[in-house]
Amino acid sequence: MEPFSPGKPISVTHPMLAPMKPLDTKAKVLIVDDHPIVRQGLVQLLNCEPDFMVCAEAGNARKAMAAIAEAKPDLGIVDITLQGTNGIELIKNIVAQWPDFPVLVLSMHDESLYAERALRAGAKGYVMKQEAPEKLTGALRRILNGQIYVSEKLADKMMRKAIDGKALQDTSPVAILSDRELEVLQLIGQGHGTRQIAEDLNLSVKTIESHRAHIKEKLNLKTAPEMVRFAVQWVNQGAL
Amino acid sequence: MEPFSPGKPISVTHPMLAPMKPLDTKAKVLIVDDHPIVRQGLVQLLNCEPDFMVCAEAGNARKAMAAIAEAKPDLGIVDITLQGTNGIELIKNIVAQWPDFPVLVLSMHDESLYAERALRAGAKGYVMKQEAPEKLTGALRRILNGQIYVSEKLADKMMRKAIDGKALQDTSPVAILSDRELEVLQLIGQGHGTRQIAEDLNLSVKTIESHRAHIKEKLNLKTAPEMVRFAVQWVNQGAL
DNA sequence: GAGGGCATCGGGGAATCCTGTATTGACAAA
């Protein structure tokens, strides 16, 4: 209901002004990540904090939705790259059902790739796993307070973008793809065929063909094999 | 799914678990991962075990080498995807300097991509982050005992390869392709379609289709998109 | 000289690619 709108100035993040929290009631946190070891780490990390308590975990989108309904967490930490339903899609589903539920994205991917998409989908913040743990807890307290958290660098970039209206060089041609198209591109890069992608996303084969055509057009790729090559290379960036 | 205690009670001691290590001296572990949050998780996880103790952490390859020299760990856990020097390269460097230092690879990438390369580089085991934490501790105990740890699936695959295949010296499956097939594979990897390859080589489309079918069969690839993905990756990073 | 691998073609049916068109819903501008 309230996606990030660049028109209203968000305050730049300052780690030192963490809001005072009532110590008598710990905030209940849901963790969504498909790596049990990472979940384990987050559980230990948060349970050692005085004002947080992990109340549920989920390894995929379906279990995440069920966990929200059941455990009634105060906020959620979700990873972008889940097996099965995409993390972005999960956020959209969550926000559609619980518009005020705050979600913090915790991803290993660079914020320039997914942060704006995540915020548009309804997330309240984005933290990279490369960051120090204090950034994570700080971000959690911030979004629990109804604010939005992104890194200073990204906040600056987004405000600049909001001021200039548009412009600012597009770092990657993939940025102009829609969420769905990006999802399809990634599956193509994983070696999935059209039919398989349709089954993965529970969509018509014709729909996937449309997405592929749009991807081809937006990326100025002439043929399907060229697009597959691009997708494979795109997916492999970050894996070496 | 119990909402509060996610996994099995791993913090509880298992008295019957292989006393392969005297419990009075905990094994000192080095953790190499460029995600502080993941490191934090591993620290908590291992320090809760009775027979492990994290003695050093490193976020990149340079610090990892320094930490081994300084903290004298008994074994190391390293991630494949580090910023700066590759995890594989790091393993090669470690083994070159300390040939008996056991390294366990902990990666989010599928074992089919990197496990064999990591083992060839000198690692003693490979565990995916998708696995349960018990797999990690089990693998650590195993390699600490001088053995090698890989998943059952991969172990079976490698055994089969070693037995009925002559693949002991024949590491690259591409080697069994004929010259023509290799030529076609490279063009596929460059993003060329069947028709375009036929024109490139002045051959019938049917001939190219035949070559593609043979390539698929020889490389044990199930579908055409998988083959294209393989070809792109193979062309991109030269020999495997 | 009989296989066996290789390279070259073809048929035919299924799946796909490609180029359009269309509907719905969300959202921003007018």
Added chain:
DNA sequence: TTTGTCAATACAGGATTCCCCGATGCCCTC
């Protein structure tokens, strides 16, 4: 409020490719 734009979904139909067959030479080896 209405209008315009665009993302997402889906379909049609013709071109192309995929995939299962088989076939023909050619070279090499045993």
